[in-house]
Structures are given as structure tokens and as C-alpha cells.
Amino acid sequence: xxxxxxxxxxxxxxxxxxxxxxxxxxxxxxxxxxxxxxxxxxxxxxxxxxxxxxxxxxxxxxxxxxxxxxxxxxxxxxxxxxxxxxxxxxxxxxxxxxxxxxxxxxxxxxxxxxxxxxxxxxxxxxxxxxxxxxxxxxxxxxxxxxxxxxxxxxxxxxxxxxxxxxxxxxxxxxxxxxxxxxxxxxxxxxxxxxxxxxxxxxxxxxxxxxxxxxxxxxxxxxxxxxxxxxxxxxxxxxxxxxxxxxxxxxxxxxxxxxxxxxxxxxxxxxxxxxxxxxxxxxxxxxxxxxxxxx
Numbered sequence: 673x674x675x676x677x678x679x680x681x682x683x684x685x686x687x688x689x690x691x692x693x694x695x696x697x698x699x700x701x702x703x704x705x706x707x708x709x710x711x712x713x714x715x716x717x718x719x720x721x722x723x724x725x726x727x728x729x730x731x732x733x734x735x736x737x738x739x740x741x742x743x744x745x746x747x748x749x750x751x752x753x754x755x756x757x758x759x760x761x762x763x764x765x766x767x768x769x770x771x772x773x774x775x776x777x778x779x780x781x782x783x784x785x786x787x788x789x790x791x792x793x794x795x796x797x798x799x800x801x802x803x804x805x806x807x808x809x810x811x812x813x814x815x816x817x818x819x820x821x822x823x824x825x826x827x828x829x830x831x832x833x834x835x836x837x838x839x840x841x842x843x844x845x846x847x848x849x850x851x852x853x854x855x856x857x858x859x860x861x862x863x864x865x866x867x868x869x870x871x872x873x874x875x876x877x878x879x880x881x882x883x884x885x886x887x888x889x890x891x892x893x894x895x896x897x898x899x900x901x902x903x904x905x906x907x908x909x910x911x912x913x914x915x916x917x918x919x920x921x922x923x924x925x926x927x928x929x930x931x932x933x934x935x936x937x938x939x940x941x942x943x944x945x946x947x948x949x950x951x952x953x954x955x956x957x958x959x960x961x962x963x964x965x966x
Contacts (some may be wrong), residue, residue: 780812784842
């Protein structure tokens with residue numbers, strides 16, 4: 673019986689979405705935890721277990737390791753029957769899949785990440801940087817375009833893990849920046865994407881392919897404010913909790929101050945009464961002394 677695996681990853685990140693797709697074949701054996709639903713302090717704690725201090729991260733028993741490709745290769749190797757679906761049965765086909773996975777990881781992912789960050793407001797927008805990234809992407813995709821000239825898929829006669837990985841990464845870029853003039857430069861890649869990207873298993877994690885003739889407008893960049901003590905962005909829930917604590921602290925202080933003032937007043941009244949009694953006794957002694965005089 674296999675040990676339960678927990679994967680911590682970003683649901684909306686194209687690089688992580690391949691893991692969501694593959695995990696659906698593992699039923700209850702793999703539990704996905706989406707980082708969008710986890711508060712910043714818990715994220716920081718989870719990240720401390722990552723050997724590379726990055727996400728995605730897998731936990732199995734006492735073992736932790738990170739990175740999309742290492743996690744992908746590991747979970748595929750856990751069940752050979754699932755691996756055969758996505759990498760074929762021959763060593764040649766598996767090696768070919770590995771080759772394309774490495775090419776996509778090294779040559780496509782950094783560029784796609786830059787384009788998405790520029791358009792999603794993850795960093796200050798720079799039109800020149802975006803133009804360079806788009807041109808670099810078309811250049812890298814031209815290699816794949818040439819390879820697909822007389823092929824339907826990257827490695828065999830059916831959809832493999834490398835086809836899925838490539839398509840998942842390109843959906844967002846296709847919807848935002850691949851205008852007609854760019855699509856015409858890589859027709860075989862577009863043909864491949866339109867087939868694989870429209871499979872239900874892909875659409876379930878990426879959403880629909882939407883052809884565009886106009887580049888998407890970049891979202892405004894909003895600098896993330898970090899907590900001075902923890903160095904992590906605080907959630908609304910945490911801020912609310914802190915405010916409540918501050919309020920309770922203030923309320924406690926006010927209560928204490930009131931009590932102290934009451935006690936002070938009590939003491940003052942006591943002292944005043946003491947003084948009055950003293951004065952009265954003094955007066956009485958004086959009167960007695962006068963009465964005793966001849």
C-alpha cells in the first residue's frame with residue numbers, strides 16, 4: 673500500500689498545472705493543497721520544509737522535495753501502469769519524453785514565466801522586456817514547430833506527458849499574446865496546441881483556449897507590503913485577529929487604569945478621613961486642656 677502524498681502548489685500557475693492533471697489519476701493517494709487558499713504565515717512554515725525553499729513541494733512521510741519536474745517524474749514512477757499511459761512502454765519513447773520535458777523546462781518555462789509576470793502585474797511592466805520575451809518564445813517554439821512538421825505529437829502516435837506539459841504552459845500565452853501574425857510563424861505548434869489544449873483533461877486545469885487578435889493589456893503592478901517582523905504579507909484574517917488583540921489589550925488597560933484610579937481615590941479618602949480624625953482629636957485635646965485650666 674502506497675504512502676499518502678501531499679503536494680503544495682499554485683493552482684493558477686501554468687507550471688504547476690501539469691501536477692494537478694496527473695494527480696487526478698491517483699484518487700485519494702495524492703492530496704493537493706493550493707497555496708492561494710493558505711495564509712502567509714502557514715505558507716512560510718510549509719516553505720521552511722522545502723530543501724530548495726521553493727514551491728511546488730511534495731511531502732511523503734518524513735520526506736520532502738520540490739520542483740515541478742522532480743515531483744512529476746516521482747509520481748509517474750510510483751505506478752508503472754500510469755507512467756505507461758503518459759510515457760509509453762518503450763525505453764526509447766520514455767527517453768524521448770524526458771528530452772522534450774527538459775527542453776520545455778529549460779527553454780520555454782523561463783520565457784513564459786516572464787511574459788505572464790509582465791502581463792499579470794507580478795512585476796513593474798516594461799514593454800521592451802515583454803517584446804524581447806515574446807520574440808524569444810517564438811524563436812524557441814520554432815524548434816518545436818520544425819519537429820512537428822510531419823508529426824501530430826512530440827514523441828509517438830498518441831498524447832504523451834511532454835505534449836500535455838507544453839500545451840498547458842502555452843494556453844495562457846496563446847490567450848493573451850499570440851496574435852495572428854505570431855501564430856502564422858509557428859503553424860504546427862498552433863495545430864498541436866489546438867488539439868491537445870482542447871482535450872477535457874487539459875481544459876479542466878487551464879480553462880478554454882481563446883484566440884486573440886489583440887495583445888492583452890498589462891495589469892497594474894501593486895507592490896506587496898511585507899510585515900516588518902515576519903517578512904511575509906499578512907492576510908486580512910491575520911490583520912483582523914491582530915486588531916482584535918490590540919482592542920482587547922487597550923480595553924484591559926483602560927479597565928486597569930480605572931481600577932487604579934478608584935484605588936487611588938479610596939486611599940485619598942482614607943488619608944483625608946485620617947487627617948480629619950487627627951484634627952478632631954487635636955481639637956478635643958485642646959478643649960480639655962482649656963477646661964482644666966484654673
